[in-house]
Amino acid sequence: MTTDAPVTGAPVTDVLIVGAGPTGLTLACDLARRGIGVRIIDRSAAHPRSSRAKGPNLRSLEVLASLGAAEEVLASGSLPLTMRKYRDHVPVADFDPYADPAPVPASAFDWPRLIAQWRLEEILRDRLAKDGVQVELGTELVGLDQHPEGGAAGVTAALADGRTVAARYVVGCDGAHSPVRKLLGIPFTGETQTDQVMVCGDVEIDEDALDRDIWHQWFDATGAVMLCPIPGTRDGWWFQAGPERDAAGSPQPPTEEGFRRLLTRHTGLPGAVLRRATLLSTYRVNVRMADRFRDGRVLLAGDAAHVHSIAGGMGMNTGIQDAFNLGWKLAHVLTGLAAPALLDTYEEERLPVAAWTLEFTSERLAETMAAIRLPGGGLDSATAAGEASGLSTGYRWSSLAAGAPEHGPRAGDRAPDAPCRSVATGAPARLHHLFAAPHPVLLGFGPESEPVLRAATEAYGDAVRVHRVYGPAEVPDGPAGVVDHEGRARAAYEPGANGTVVVVRPDHHLGLVAPAAEASRVREYLALLCGGAEGAASRG
Template identity: 40%
Template structure:
């Protein structure tokens, strides 16, 4: 019987992020994927500022920044009539080096993650499907099937990152609570476009469909993503999308001459489901990403939230596997991430409603799609059992850089240093970090990256001039106080 410390099921963006997190912490793992090769459909196109910070820590943000757009305008039409362009929303905040959402196809994100995983020595097992799972004393028994061969593996931990239709979630008996909005369906696909310049995100708005047609060009490729709202028949069905269908629908809805789609590499139907798994852990099995939450694509946060699930779970699994923390640390994964999923479902439903209402009157623009919230920089774990201390001041969006009261659970703000560079350059890597202000004693064991703060910009941004700020491996403040000794005993 083969033994594995951690089995990751699914090599989408979430499974890949988790694999990188485990690989760089030297946790033995396997990652299996039932597809024979990577999917090419563009799907997610928004990489949010918080995910860019996560990828900066993993060392792939800069290469991704070159592959996408941050300033593409939103071009609106009413039928064939141009209404005009509106610029992308940008939130002027100084506490991040990535204030802008990056627009690029999901397969580029997955390509970069696979490249990083390869560098770290990880290998994806393609054409390998998890077909059964059961609990054992202190572990999970998994059946893997590949080309007719069956392998039983005893895993200490298993993480299902197998997408919204997760069969593993069902096998674990975890309910996926929520609703399917049969009336809200889209045709989506990838096409090449003749007759339009790839210098904007094109949207044809109108009262009947809201967004009657949308086309988004990807940088340095010939591919555009296409989306069109479809009205289902009485049984809730919409026709199967084809290249011919895309061309006909565009003509019918926009009346524009001279535009033609060719070479479609992906066609799909997207149905809005709004659901959340009732729990994220059963025994030693966990779920992450779309397996745990699905919702409207408005606001572009599904993949991003999944990446951040993996970033939350990765360091915790490593700490438990390496004997640095008790198993209870793993319960904080659901404790911290389920409230974020609840926020996500509500925020995306709200965004969807606002977008459709604005589109129906020809007013939609980035302001209805992208807000401070969708950057995901303001998400926090203040109510987590891992968060201790800090100022008793209510934080408002964007205030951190002004030195408003930092509290445990907040995302550790990044700071542009007076002497050049960013604080995040000094905080990169899988360890805990301790910022020491005013030369107090840094009473920590080896393995904590201690940074003596001398830079005025950090003092100002953190609002602390004497004491310590302990930052978790995933970049959230664990403790604001005088000493960290008791904190680590608690773990």
């Protein structure tokens, strides 16, 4: 709905986030650390204890590291587990999806992590609280009014208890049944595959019943049971299985006793070893995507914008990466560093990624369903695919991708990471540590890049961070910058012989890779990201 003027008298928040799952919390953390006023609401009366998603992939770990949350995730989670596959109750094969990983772009992280979703959300809430923001539970959105000519408040959100919230922008991170998307009238195009049904839950199993260093997977002609230990618990497991069916073949709702029967039928274990089952649910494969991710001052992210098969573990990760793409763009618009048109690039970049994810996960599901029909088959293709790491996702088609160098990474790609050493202290550092500050970053390779770096500092101050990357044989001139002591940064970026300047966007994607002699291209690109130099330094 659109009206001419907002409700007056209430304070205006910069961004209202609807939904406090991983997507909403990531966006809230990113905005809050940039000094953006944010409120995050959720209709649940209490924080959910569901395990659901099994953890962040490599790209999401980089996002969490930028937000200052990765260390706790690593401490709370576990490395990927060997999958043990059974046929007729007997082990027939073990598969380690990361025993011989395919080469991936340079990253500080070698493996994804298993962690219960409730624990990840807890870590993100704690990170958000450090910036003074708390999730507002029991707060349900029931209406949205946009005000194109309404001054500071672009949107008035109506709550179920009769209150209203005035906000400059609203972001729906409220799941596949998103009230925000429905209020906007945005179609959610796709299909529900009613024949692909699974029952899920969190269960407690006797400690001596199964090896907790293994993800156990029983497949047979009549169905399957999969049990994966939940990190941070002594006896908690993720339970996934084909459902019980009635005489007509219709799937039955999950129950605790039904879980015990499925366990005994497919594994041979006595049902009594399963002591408790909670958070029971039925999962049907939905493959759907919103027709658009933005409607004026309201945007969609995560499951509110796209849902797909769980094969490949891409759901939560795609949402986290939606949020990281959107956060800096909202911040730049809200602080006046960029025009509102910058927000159009959110849909321009993330909608094609969502479409690819729907196709990728559907392919992985089809491969998995074919594989489990054979002895020794399992989730190999769903978990081992290199694309599932998220590191290869880029935006080369984007209007923010300026030019295509002949060699090395291209504009729009994720910026490669590499180990370095601080010039000032000699301590180990990484390029992605330099990118963690919520600002665009300039990297300068070669002495010829130094005038361009100085000019950017003079024009933009702290709104842009500049770092000279010295080669192993170069003598640093001053305390700033890093030394590429192993030559891995140069190998990753392949700078030209006469110096290269790289502009890294705040979400770690390359905006521009240009010869140092083309200083005007750097100035033009920084103006695109940060507005004119006049006043930008003070806003930074």
